[in-house]
Structure formats: structure tokens, C-alpha cells
Amino acid sequence: MTIVSVDSLVKRYGELVALDHFSMAIEGGEIFGLLGPNGSGKTTAINCILGLLPYDKGTITLFGEPMTPTSYDLKARIGIVPQNVAVFEELSVRENIDYFCSLYVTDKSRRRELVDEAIDFVGLSGYEKFRPKKLSGGLLRRLNIACGIAHKPTLIFMDEPTVAVDPQTRNHILEGIVRLNHEGATIIYTSHYMEEVEEICSRIMIMDHGRSLAQGTNTELKAMIGMGERLRIEVANADDELIANVRSLPSVISATIDQGFLCVDCKTGAHNLVDVLELLQCRGVSFGRIYAEPPTLNDVFLEITGTELRDER
Amino acid sequence: MSVFKTACRVLFRHPVYLIIYVLYLGLMGIFVTANIETDEVGSTAFSAEPVTIAIVNRDDNAFTDGLVNALQERADVANDVADDRQQLQDIIAKGAADCLVIIPNGFGASFVEAARAGDAPPEIETAVATDTVDGLRAESLVNTALTCAALELRLDPDASVEEAAAAARASMERTVKAHYTARAEEASPLPPNYLTYCGWIVYPIICAFGVVIVMMLRDFNSGDVRRRNLTAPLSSLRLSLSLAAACAVLFGIVFLWLFGLGVVARAGSLVGVDAWRIALCGVALLTFCLFGLAFGFLLSQCGIGELMANALANIIGLMLSFLGGAWIDITLMAPGLKTIAMFTPVYWYEEALQTFATAPDATASALAPACGALGVVLLFALVIFVAALLVGRIRLSQSKLPAYQAG
Numbered sequence: 001m002t003i004v005s006v007d008s009l010v011k012r013y014g015e016l017v018a019l020d021h022f023s024m025a026i027e028g029g030e031i032f033g034l035l036g037p038n039g040s041g042k043t044t045a046i047n048c049i050l051g052l053l054p055y056d057k058g059t060i061t062l063f064g065e066p067m068t069p070t071s072y073d074l075k076a077r078i079g080i081v082p083q084n085v086a087v088f089e090e091l092s093v094r095e096n097i098d099y100f101c102s103l104y105v106t107d108k109s110r111r112r113e114l115v116d117e118a119i120d121f122v123g124l125s126g127y128e129k130f131r132p133k134k135l136s137g138g139l140l141r142r143l144n145i146a147c148g149i150a151h152k153p154t155l156i157f158m159d160e161p162t163v164a165v166d167p168q169t170r171n172h173i174l175e176g177i178v179r180l181n182h183e184g185a186t187i188i189y190t191s192h193y194m195e196e197v198e199e200i201c202s203r204i205m206i207m208d209h210g211r212s213l214a215q216g217t218n219t220e221l222k223a224m225i226g227m228g229e230r231l232r233i234e235v236a237n238a239d240d241e242l243i244a245n246v247r248s249l250p251s252v253i254s255a256t257i258d259q260g261f262l263c264v265d266c267k268t269g270a271h272n273l274v275d276v277l278e279l280l281q282c283r284g285v286s287f288g289r290i291y292a293e294p295p296t297l298n299d300v301f302l303e304i305t306g307t308e309l310r311d312e313r
Numbered sequence: 314m315s316v317f318k319t320a321c322r323v324l325f326r327h328p329v330y331l332i333i334y335v336l337y338l339g340l341m342g343i344f345v346t347a348n349i350e351t352d353e354v355g356s357t358a359f360s361a362e363p364v365t366i367a368i369v370n371r372d373d374n375a376f377t378d379g380l381v382n383a384l385q386e387r388a389d390v391a392n393d394v395a396d397d398r399q400q401l402q403d404i405i406a407k408g409a410a411d412c413l414v415i416i417p418n419g420f421g422a423s424f425v426e427a428a429r430a431g432d433a434p435p436e437i438e439t440a441v442a443t444d445t446v447d448g449l450r451a452e453s454l455v456n457t458a459l460t461c462a463a464l465e466l467r468l469d470p471d472a473s474v475e476e477a478a479a480a481a482r483a484s485m486e487r488t489v490k491a492h493y494t495a496r497a498e499e500a501s502p503l504p505p506n507y508l509t510y511c512g513w514i515v516y517p518i519i520c521a522f523g524v525v526i527v528m529m530l531r532d533f534n535s536g537d538v539r540r541r542n543l544t545a546p547l548s549s550l551r552l553s554l555s556l557a558a559a560c561a562v563l564f565g566i567v568f569l570w571l572f573g574l575g576v577v578a579r580a581g582s583l584v585g586v587d588a589w590r591i592a593l594c595g596v597a598l599l600t601f602c603l604f605g606l607a608f609g610f611l612l613s614q615c616g617i618g619e620l621m622a623n624a625l626a627n628i629i630g631l632m633l634s635f636l637g638g639a640w641i642d643i644t645l646m647a648p649g650l651k652t653i654a655m656f657t658p659v660y661w662y663e664e665a666l667q668t669f670a671t672a673p674d675a676t677a678s679a680l681a682p683a684c685g686a687l688g689v690v691l692l693f694a695l696v697i698f699v700a701a702l703l704v705g706r707i708r709l710s711q712s713k714l715p716a717y718q719a720g
Binding site: 095 | 327531535536538540543544547
């Protein structure tokens with residue numbers, strides 16, 4: 001069943017077109033990764049989907065029903081984990097979770113169970129009475145997640161939930177997200193950490209300038225770009241002539257020398273490594289360690305969205 | 314835990330501001346106005362405060378004896394003062410007397426002789442306390458006695474010293490009679506210490522609302538908490554009403570404490586005062602609290618932090634209190650300042666209080682000016698409230714954050 005359906009959404013801020021006929025469809029049970037550089041329109045798209053921002057054109061349906069600011073039945077099934085930690089400084093961990101849960105669940109005893117479960121889920125047991133300012137960055141992130149999922153939503157929007165946390169906390173959070181998904185929640189996940197998206201998302205969309213540029217599974221996205229693999233070969237003596245020779249090979253996209261390693265980006269093909277090694281042998285260049293890596297999501301992202309810096313005028 | 318309960322919880326997690334701005338400053342208002350005297354209504358009796366004169370008489374003369382006697386009739390005279398340099402300095406320095414008079418040897422004879430001849434009489438040596446006006450009053454009394462004696466001796470050079478002294482004392486008996494009629498409509502049945510207290514509490518009201526509302530709504534107004542609240546199945550109207558109800562709790566605390574404290578602490582002075590006057594003062598206070606509420610809401614919509622809220626609330630509170638005449642009688646201000654004061658809500662609040670204090674009765678015509686003044690205060694509150702909504706909208710549109718929408 002399609003849980004989220006967005007069709008030809010247009011949103012303008014004056015002259016700026018934030019969303020330009022943006023379309024998206026998310027099936028139930030997915031962890032859907034939404035990728036895009038800063039200012040690409042991710043947050044605007046999510047705010048429109050949540051009914052927080054009016055839009056100029058297009059349609060949005062959640063669970064098969066049109067989403068409006070007063071669609072309270074639909075809102076009751078949604079959870080949101082914003083990028084910034086959104087809690088009350090004056091309330092304890094338990095009070096914060098209880099407050100946000102109370103916006104969805106009015107029954108006190110049921111809420112108490114849900115709050116307990118949320119505290120266990122994110123691993124905040126023992127910190128219930130702590131105020132946010134007493135918590136570390138990682139614990140704050142966990143509290144932020146607990147506030148968004150305590151009411152057991154079936155559709156969860158997570159906006160960069162792992163920003164500025166240590167690797168252990170990141171692992172804990174990612175495992176939690178996968179667990180939520182296994183329990184039946186559909187998750188829309190935005191992040192700048194490509195390896196995270198690669199690891200947990202079943203489908204990924206890359207957007208820029210308010211438009212969807214590509215979407216599919218991790219493998220499908222990688223297949224969309226021309227790059228086949230990246231070779232890293234430790235070489236003893238490489239000169240400009242050798243680099244030029246490598247670049248002239250038909251399957252090579254680019255070749256550079258980086259800290260004693262010859263780095264070669266190759267097109268999709270069966271004999272890339274063999275071709276390069278044969279060339280090195282012919283030129284009498286001795287080589288040591290050899291690494292061959294498939295393209296990463298980061299390569300896909302950079303190829304699709306470009307390498308120019310964002311957040312600049 | 315509902316929005317209302319959460320907002321109240323946030324409110325009471327900042328007890329220090331309630332204690333300082335409401336409890337403590339309210340009590341300060343009671344203390345600083347405690348010594349404002351409450352005159353009996355219609356009283357026409359006046360009496361001068363007695364002064365103390367210390368006299369060192371080094372002259373054994375009938376004239377100087379007569380002078381001392383004349384002063385004793387009008388002041389507390391200490392004439393057993395030791396003629397010692399150190400002790401004479403201490404008399405004024407330690408406040409034992411308002412004026413020290415030293416009559417030098419031969420002064421009486423020289424004075425009489427000069428007065429009879431029409432020459433300038435010799436001057437007497439005096440030292441006065443400068444910290445109060447009593448020293449000058451005492452010195453004036455001494456000079457008056459000498460002037461009267463000199464005049465009598467000049468008018469009747471053949472009179473004996475005793476006769477001249479008696480005539481001088483008779484001259485000093487003559488007083489200026491002042492006639493006045495108290496205008497009934499200006500008499501204030503409300504005790505001045507209560508009225509001054511009602512003016513004083515303008516400052517705590519502005520500070521309390523300015524700071525506490527900012528603290529209470531700070532997190533609710535922060536971008537992502539707002540986003541979370543709006544994503545929930547809860548109408549913006551209900552959310553706003555819940556927050557308004559929490560503000561009403563603060564409103565009730567501030568109003569009840571400050572009004573109740575004034576009535577209870579000034580109960581003694583308020584005995585016999587018409588109940589409607591006290592009730593109407595309460596209405597004026599209630600109206601001014603609405604202005605305070607709007608002011609606090611405006612600060613909260615500006616997105617300022619705790620430190621800035623404290624700074625702004627105190628500075629604006631001080632400015633409005635001074636300008637509006639809450640602490641200093643507005644009649645003492647320069648005309649330009651008075652004109653500026655009319656553009657502050659405190660001025661109109663004070664106007665309403667004065668009307669309630671001096672109105673002859675509780676008729677519509679007598680109270681109409683106060684109603685108009687309170688209407689102006691309400692208009693100030695409304696304008697500030699609308700400005701707050703506008704500021705909130707502008708900030709939201711700039712940050713591209715979702716606004717709380719109706720429905």
C-alpha cells in the first residue's frame with residue numbers, strides 16, 4: 001500500500017521555487033532515504049507533507065487520504081524527529097516524552113506504558129528525572145527520538161537524527177530505526193551521512209533544486225552512474241607520463257596520484273583492473289597493495305548533484 | 314500531560330522570577346510607602362515642629378537674659394551647655410541641637426547702645442545644622458527676637474531694657490493668619506500610602522509579565538517544538554487557548570498577590586474608605602495587568618532570551634514608571650516630559666487611580682474620566698498585543714517555519 005503519495009508539488013517563496021513539480025511515492029514498510037544538498041527542498045517537502053506549509057500546486061495523500069492541516073486522524077499516525085533537539089529545558093526526560101505523547105494519547109495509564117517503552121527503546125532508563133541540560137549530546141538525540149516515537153506512529157519522519165553524535169550512539173540509533181521498521185513503521189529518513197542511508201534505507205531518492213533527480217534502491221542508483229569501480233594501486237615510481245597513459249585507456253574515467261597510490265575511476269566493465277595492471281607491467285612500474293572498490297552512494301550523490309559548494313551565493 | 318499543565322509546569326520551574334518580581338517587589342512597595350503619612354480628612358489644624366537651640370551665654374546682662382527667656386517660649390532651649398570648644402562642636406555635629414547660639418561678653422550692652430543710637434547692632438555668633446531645615450528655622454527665630462528688640466529700642470530709646478524686651482516678646486506673638494477653604498472634591502478619601510503603593514506596583518507588573526511569559530513560551534515558540542506541536546492531532550486554536558490559559562494563571566497570581574497585599578497591608582488606613590473605591594482601584598490594577606500581559610507576549614514573540622528579557626523588562630519598567638508618574642508626582646516634571654508621559658499607559662492608569670480616589674460618589678458622571686483613562690490603558694494593551702502578533706508572523710515568515718494556523 002502506498003503510504004505517502006506526492007504528485008507534482010509546487011511550492012514558491014516569492015520568486016524562489018522551493019519545490020518544482022516534486023513527486024514521490026513511498027510504500028508501507030519502507031525506510032525511504034531522502035537525500036539532497038542543503039537548500040535542495042527536503043525540509044520544505046516534508047513540511048508540506050506534514051501539512052505545516054501551504055503549497056501552490058499538486059496533491060499530497062497519506063494512507064490514501066488527502067493531507068490537510070486539520071487531518072487529525074492522519075496526524076495521529078505520524079511521528080516526527082526533527083534535526084534539532086526539540087524538547088523543553090524545564091522538563092525532565094520523562095516529562096518531555098510524556099508531554100509529546102500526550103498530544104496523541106489522552107489515556108494516562110496507556111501513556112505511562114508507552115513512555116516506559118519509549119525510554120527503554122532509546123536506552124534512557126536511569127535518566128528519567130534528568131533535565132535536558134544534564135544530558136550529553138548522544139542522550140539528547142535519544143530523547144529527541146523518544147519524543148517522536150513514544151505514541152507508536154506508523155509513519156515516522158526523521159530529519160538527520162544522528163547529527164553530532166559519537167559512533168556508538170549512531171549505531172544505537174540506526175539499530176533502533178531498523179527495529180522500528182521491523183515493528184511495522186514506515187520511515188522517511190533524511191541525512192547527509194551517505195553510509196547511513198546506504199546501510200538502512202530500502203529505497204533512496206536524490207533531490208536538488210526542488211526536484212527529484214533519481215530514485216531507486218542502492219544498487220539501482222549505483223547502476224545509474226557511469227562509474228564501475230575505483231582502483232587504488234600502490235606504486236613505487238609514477239610520473240606524469242604514466243598518468244597520461246592510464247588516462248588514455250578506454251575504460252578509465254580519471255586517474256590521479258594520491259600519497260603513493262594510483263587512484264583510477266573506471267567505467268563499468270569486466271577487465272578494468274587487468275588493463276591497468278598490464279599497462280603498469282609494460283612500463284616496468286612496480287606495484288604493491290591493490291584495492292578495488294565499487295562506487296559508493298557518495299559517488300552517486302556527487303555525480304548527480306554536482307561538486308560545487310552549496311550554502312553560498 | 315496537557316499543553317496547559319506543561320506550560321504551568323514550565324512557569325513554576327522559574328520560581329525565582331515570581332519571587333523577585335512579584336513577591337519581593339510587591340513587599341518592597343508596602344515597605345517604601347509605609348511612612349507616607351495619612352492625614353485626617355478635613356483636618357485644618359497645623360503646628361510647627363519645635364526646634365532645639367543650645368545657648369552659651371557669656372554675657373551677664375538683663376538684655377541677654379530677656380533674649381534667652383524669649384527663645385525659651387518658642388523653642389527647646391538648652392542653656393546648660395559647657396563652654397568647651399570640643400563640646401560646642403559636638404552639639405551640632407551629633408544633632409543635640411538644631412542651632413548653637415554663643416552670646417559674647419558685653420553683647421547686651423553693645424546691642425542696646427547701638428539699637429538706641431540707630432546704628433547697626435553687633436551680630437550674634439550662631440552655628441546651624443545643615444542636614445535639615447530646622448537649623449535655619451532656629452537661626453531665624455534668634456534673628457527675629459533680636460530684630461524685634463532692636464526695633465523696640467529704636468522706637469522708644471527711653472524705655473528700659475526690660476520694657477523693650479517685653480515689647481519685643483509681644484511683637485513676636487503676632488502671627489500671620491492664613492485663611493483657606495478645603496475644596497471637597499480634591500480631598501482624597503483613599504489614603505496616600507495606598508495610592509502610592511498602587512503606583513509603585515506598576516514596575517513589578519511590567520517586570521513580572523515581561524520576564525516570566527518569555528520564559529514560559531520560549532520553548533513553545535522554538536522552531537522544532539512548534540513543528541512537533543503542529544504535527545500532532547491538536548488544533549492550533551486549542552493549543553493557543555491552552556497557552557493563553559497558562560498566561561491567565563500567571564495573570565491571576567500577579568493580580569491577586571499585588572492587589573491583595575495592598576488591601577491587607579493597608580487595611581488599617583483603608584478602614585472607613587468606601588468599598589467601591591477600593592474595588593475600582595482593583596479594576597484599574599486588573600486593566601494595567603492586561604497591558605503587562607500584552608507586553609510580556611510581545612517580548613516572547615521577539616524571540617529574545619532570558620538575559621535580554623530581564624534587561625528589557627527592567628529598563629522599560631523603570632522608564633514607564635518614572636514617565637507615568639508612578640514614583641514621582643507628575644506635576645514636578647518639566648512640561649515636555651508631561652507631554653511624553655501622556656503617551657505611556659502608566660500615566661492613564663495613574664489618572665484613573667486619582668479619579669477613583671477623589672470622585673465624590675460612584676455615579677457614572679463622576680467616574681467617566683477614569684473609565685476613559687482605563688480605556689486608553691486597554692487600547693495600549695490591544696496595540697501591543699497586535700504588534701506582538703505581527704512580530705511573531707514576521708519572524709516566522711523570515712525563518713520559513715510553520716505558523717500556528719487556525720482550525
